[in-house]
Amino acid sequence: MLSQAAALRSRAVTVIDTDYLVIGAGAAGMAFADSLITESDADVVMVDRRHAPGGHWNDAYPFVRLHQPSAFYGVNSRVLGTDSIDTVGPNAGFYERATAAEICEYFRRVLEERLLASGRVRFFGMCDYRFDQSGDHQFVSRLTGAASTVRVRRKIVDATYLETAVPSTHIPSFGVDPNVRLIPINDLVALSEPGSGYTVIGAGKTGMDACIWLLDSGADAYGQGMHSYEVAWEDNDPDRIVLIVHFQDRDSYMANASRAATDTDYQRQLEYLDGEPEWIDVNYADYVGKPLAGN
Numbered sequence: 001m002l003s004q005a006a007a008l009r010s011r012a013v014t015v016i017d018t019d020y021l022v023i024g025a026g027a028a029g030m031a032f033a034d035s036l037i038t039e040s041d042a043d044v045v046m047v048d049r050r051h052a053p054g055g056h057w058n059d060a061y062p063f064v065r066l067h068q069p070s071a072f073y074g075v076n077s078r079v080l081g082t083d084s085i086d087t088v089g090p091n092a093g094f095y096e097r098a099t100a101a102e103i104c105e106y107f108r109r110v111l112e113e114r115l116l117a118s119g120r121v122r123f124f125g126m127c128d129y130r131f132d133q134s135g136d137h138q139f140v141s142r143l144t145g146a147a148s149t150v151r152v153r154r155k156i157v158d159a160t161y162l163e164t165a166v167p168s169t170h171i172p173s174f175g176v177d178p179n180v181r182l183i184p185i186n187d188l189v190a191l192s193e194p195g196s197g198y199t200v201i202g203a204g205k206t207g208m209d210a211c212i213w214l215l216d217s218g219a220d221a222y223g224q225g226m227h228s229y230e231v232a233w234e235d236n237d238p239d240r241i242v243l244i245v246h247f248q249d250r251d252s253y254m255a256n257a258s259r260a261a262t263d264t265d266y267q268r269q270l271e272y273l274d275g276e277p278e279w280i281d282v283n284y285a286d287y288v289g290k291p292l293a294g295n
């Protein structure tokens with residue numbers, strides 16, 4: 001709840017005059033403001049609903065990195081990173097790729113040491129931009145509710161155009177079965193017990209990063225080497241249900257069977273079985289019919 005003083009402040013509307021109002025202090029807004037103050041003597045007001053510059057990188061999953069060399073990213077006036085070649089890890093031999101923390105720190109320094117230090121840029125974090133019905137450009141503090149009207153001499157610059165949405169800050173647009181545990185990629189590092197398997201939704205950069213991180217972190221690919229399974233019951237005895245699981249080879253089967261999560265599932269299934277399953281090794285000399293998936 002707002003204090004009385006904050007409530008009073010929230011009703012007072014401050015008026016700010018500037019040449020350019022930049023909405024959004026992500027990579028786009030920061031690069032624009034940086035070039036603008038280099039190329040002109042303009043005065044700039046920047047507004048962002050986040051507390052710090054850097055946009056979506058502030059909410060990124062902990063193991064994200066740029067997918068290109070750091071030196072290709074950021075604003076014109078300052079290089080991101082040291083243009084060095086990585087010597088260890090999966091990126092060894094290639095130019096360094098900044099982490100989210102490095103990108104946020106970079107944008108913080110650009111803001112403080114370049115934009116604010118110029119004396120021509122003012123930054124208002126934790127503020128929502130609103131276009132008022134009366135035609136005013138306003139921003140409202142998320143902390144105090146205080147509103148400010150901006151009188152713009154030259155241009156409003158909408159640097160929110162991409163509307164980047166990250167899983168940790170939006171509600172899924174699909175239904176989720178109550179038996180499924182759905183987590184945003186950010187929460188993978190907070191897992192305290194293994195999942196019985198991992199299904200990654202989305203096959204863009206974020207999805208790829210999730211797969212690579214899971215594999216690098218030792219999460220095995222559940223069902224790897226499993227061709228197919230069949231559930232059937234006998235004509236003569238419909239109460240007798242048979243489950244036949246085909247694995248590519250014994251190693252694949254052993255890798256799956258020795259997973260802690262597979263064992264937990266198996267112990268649960270045993271309650272419904274007459275007895276221990278019968279494992280049969282066969283070598284296919286020939287296979288007639290549709291090929292088994294993934295063969």
Ligand SMILES: Cc1cc2nc3c(=O)[nH]c(=O)nc-3n(C[C@H](O)[C@H](O)[C@H](O)COP(=O)(O)OP(=O)(O)OC[C@H]3O[C@@H](n4cnc5c(N)ncnc54)[C@H](O)[C@@H]3O)c2cc1C
Binds near residue numbers: 064
């Ligand atoms: C996980 C991920 C990895 C990526 N990796 C790369 C990469 O390696 N290389 C690459 O080139 N690109 C990458 N991208 C693309 C990325 O979108 C761009 O690089 C860039 O960061 C986008 O910057 P932006 O300023 O357009 O958007 P954003 O980062 O979304 O910034 C927009 C800002 O506007 C603010 N805002 C929005 N509406 C309002 C409002 N009404 N009032 C006040 N503030 C508002 C938001 O709070 C936000 O801070 C990646 C994207 C994602 C999601």
